[in-house]
Every structure is written in structure tokens, then in C-alpha cells.
Amino acid sequence: MSFTYNRIVRFQDTDAAGVVYFANVLGICHEAYEESLRASGINLKAFFTHPSVGFPIIHANVDFFRPMFCGDNLAISLIPQKLGVDKFELSYEIAVADVVVAKAITRHVCIDASSRNKQELPGEIIQWLETNRRDAEGAERRKSREIL
Amino acid sequence: MSFTYNRIVRFQDTDAAGVVYFANVLGICHEAYEESLRASGINLKAFFTHPSVGFPIIHANVDFFRPMFCGDNLAISLIPQKLGVDKFELSYEIAVADVVVAKAITRHVCIDASSRNKQELPGEIIQWLETNRRDAEGAERRKSREIL
């Protein structure tokens, strides 16, 4: 099963049109990424606060199918994929009551935080990528079998 | 017992000094308020989205005792108090591992959202105020007894 993060839409996520402000949806996806790292035992303070190795986002995209409202209970599922020795990509699907309301992708590169040169993904991230990838594939296989 | 909301500090809550950006602490307090309303059965979408009766904040203050870091597990306890027929106040205490790191207050007035004139607090809010006040007083009494 792919990792799923549950998140209530907060008042501050919304804008004067009465729905979630578009860029905040990417922030909520990033929370799912953080929660998945935390679930695998990674220390978020060390990982994100002035780290020596960083994973900045080089690309993000998001498609919106339905508006999200204050109080909505979002289920954000996350599937990571290794893209090379120094890159990975995360695919997010956001659902409200089993209806997909948005999909997003973030692409990350691994860098030495002081030189900002690319470097190979460290062991803990490779392990996190593999665990979550395998979980997601298992879920896909189960879904296919159910369809058959 | 007073209502308590648990919240992990997210990367987007932080700033380039490596800690939670000061104004975001008030946003996190507001999340505790929203969660307390939700726990008492209030529909957040109707309550916060272009409502006919609103509860805008007329005053807020916050004291910071220690910095908060990405990944910190915050416990925000909330005690509401009715201040008159058309006003209430919320006191927040934020703790990390039982150490209080910040305290805040927000003061709200009840208005007709279109005219923006003050009006009396509606029944559902009075009930929410009383329930949470009583819970909090019970917790205070228990605490005093433990000290004795």
C-alpha cells in the first residue's frame, strides 16, 4: 500500500475565493513527504534544518480537478521513484471521500548543501525510496488483481 | 481536561533562521481552535467559508520562550472564555515534551458578516465555550488536588 497522509484543510490554507489557495496544495503534498520520512525513522530536524546534504526541488507540477474547502479531510497518497544516482521524484494523489481532487509531482536532486554540487543519494534515502516504492507496487498489484 | 491539539512542525513553518517563523505560531494556535470546533461537531466549511455570522480576531498576543524546530511534536492546549454577549477569548499553551515553549491569546468578536455589526454569540458557540471551559476547569481542579 502506498503511504497515505491525512490532513484537515485549515482556514489559513484558504483564500478569499473560499477554497484552498493553489500553491498551498503543493505545501500540503510536501507535508506528506515529510510525514513519510518521519514514519521511516528519519529525524526531520536534522534532515531539514541547515543540513549538510539537501534535496531541493528542481521541478513541481500540480493539476486541480476539484476545489478543496476548509474542513475537508484530505487523503494524500505518495509514491516515490528513484530517477538516477542523484535524483528522485514523488507522485502525489489527493482525495476527498475517495474522489481524486488533485495530483502533483515534485522532483528532487541531491546536493552538498555548502557547495550546492550534485551528489549521490545517501543510504537512508535510498532505503526510504525502496521501501515506499515496494509498498506502492504491492498496492498496484493488489488493485490489478481485484480488477481481474 | 482542556482540549489539546497535536501538531508536527512542518518545513514550511520554518524560516532561514532554522526555527518556526513567529507569525506561524499564531496560525498553529488557530488550527487548535478549528480542531476544537470540529471535535464538538461544528462544520468547519460552513463556519469559515463566507459565513453569515463571523468571529474575527480583534486582538492577538504571543510570548515565545523557546524556539520550535522542524519535526517538533507540539501539544497545543486551548482554554476558551466568554467575555460578554458578543465576545470570547482563547488562551493557548504550546508544549514540546512537556516544556512550555509559547503562550498565546486570541480575542474574537461576533459579527453579522455582511453588515459587520456586532451581534450576540449564537447557541452553538456558547455551548462550545461552556463545554471546553468546564473541561478546562476540571483539569485545573485535578492539577490543584495533585499538588495538595
Added chain:
Amino acid sequence: MSFTYNRIVRFQDTDAAGVVYFANVLGICHEAYEESLRASGINLKAFFTHPSVGFPIIHANVDFFRPMFCGDNLAISLIPQKLGVDKFELSYEIAVADVVVAKAITRHVCIDASSRNKQELPGEIIQWLETNRRDAEGAERRKSREIL
């Protein structure tokens, strides 16, 4: 010349990695869109606050080439394009000291805000699209001539 919006990076735009948080870059692009609307005489309060006709974003993407730091002076240029009777797209280029640091796109659809059904773009938006498109084309032509 394409419309350009200048914006200093603020402390709250940054995160604990010391650079602008990725999703905030899309928020800054949206500011450029707002400023361009304002420059053409559109009333932002009426346009964005519980409007009867809305222009929600259905797709956004962003590529990051270099990190942005607190205090950086961003120049965000904006080129809009009509995509049909009910859609338009905005292309953004963000530069710091003439170096492009990020590029983004937002795609908007015109809807009746209460039914959320698609509807044709109103006159003031068509005029804004045409003015800014023409300005941008002029700039492109001038650039080509300079190269020759």
C-alpha cells in the same frame, strides 16, 4: 515589453534550508499576475473576493534553476496567452540580476463561481490578455532585432 513585477524576497518566504520554500515561488508568480491585473485598472477586491466569475488554476508547474535568498531582488516577467473561449495560461520567468532562477506556468479556467460551470472569458480579461500579449510580442521582436 512584457509586464515585469519586482519583489524583494522576505524572511517568511524562506525555510530552514535558508532559501525560498518551493511552493512560495508560485505564490510570488501569482502576485505578478495580480499586479498586472491592477496595472490594467482591474479592481482586485472585486476580482478576487467572493466573485461571481472566477478564474481558478487548473494546472501549475515550476522549474527551479537556482536558489533564491532573503533580500534577493526578483524580477518576475509575465506573458499571458488565451487558450480558448474559457481558458488562459500565464508564463512567468523569474530573474535575479538578469540571471533566470525559475520559470513557471499557471493555467486558468473561467467559471461561474456559484455553479462552478465553465463560461466564456469576460471582456475585461480578454482585453488584459490582448494588451499584455501584444506588449510581450513587441519585446520579443525587439530582442530578435537586437540579436540580428
Added chain:
Amino acid sequence: MSFTYNRIVRFQDTDAAGVVYFANVLGICHEAYEESLRASGINLKAFFTHPSVGFPIIHANVDFFRPMFCGDNLAISLIPQKLGVDKFELSYEIAVADVVVAKAITRHVCIDASSRNKQELPGEIIQWLETNRRDAEGAERRKSREIL
């Protein structure tokens, strides 16, 4: 004259009630502080990004008199005051079309960023405090004379 920062209210500053989200007002005040530092020649990147000396906020408060809407042109005036060898306070007044809509205060302490021990305010901040204080007093005196 006290330092004044002009700022258009952006769509992302607002919430589903159609007005500026309360905590964002403190963020806008902090922008005025940053702009005032920048105007006096302080490098914001060095000042705010993993600095060796920091000025965290230990207290903030804000009073709201009128709602602020998307597109509103805010004039935020700023008066700093030294509170001791290691503390200062900033008073903010936000006006829209000469009507004061909010007032706020932030109190800052000077610390060594790695040990987080208090330390004396450095020269550049003392100078900034004095320049802005004197400017503000001049404005007050002029205002009093005009009244006479």
C-alpha cells in the same frame, strides 16, 4: 518622519472569510521591519540566513480595527525603540487611505545564534535604532506643531 512601507494586499494574504488572515498581518509588519533594515544598508541575506547573531521575537501583539481586503494599499509605519543592551521593540501602525486599520508590536532579543545566549546589540542595529527613532521623533514634533 517614521519609516513607512507600502504594501498591496495579495490574494494569498486572504482567507475564506474574504479578508486578510489575522496572523498574516504580523508577517506584513515583519516585512516593514526588513524593508527598514534594507533601507539603512543592512544586507538581508547575511542578517536573516543562518546568522551568527540573531534577533528572535520574544513577544508580539496586534489589534485589529478594520478588515483588510485583497488589493488594499497598506501603509505600514514603523517606530523602533531600544529597550536595554540586548532588546528592542518595534511599534507598527497600518493604515489604508489614512485610516488606521491595525496596530502591532514585536519585541526582539539579541542572541548568539549557536549558543542562543543573550548578547549586546551590535553596532549596526544600534545605529539603525537611533536613526529610525530620531526620524520618528522629528515626525511627532512636526505633527504636534501642526496641531498648535
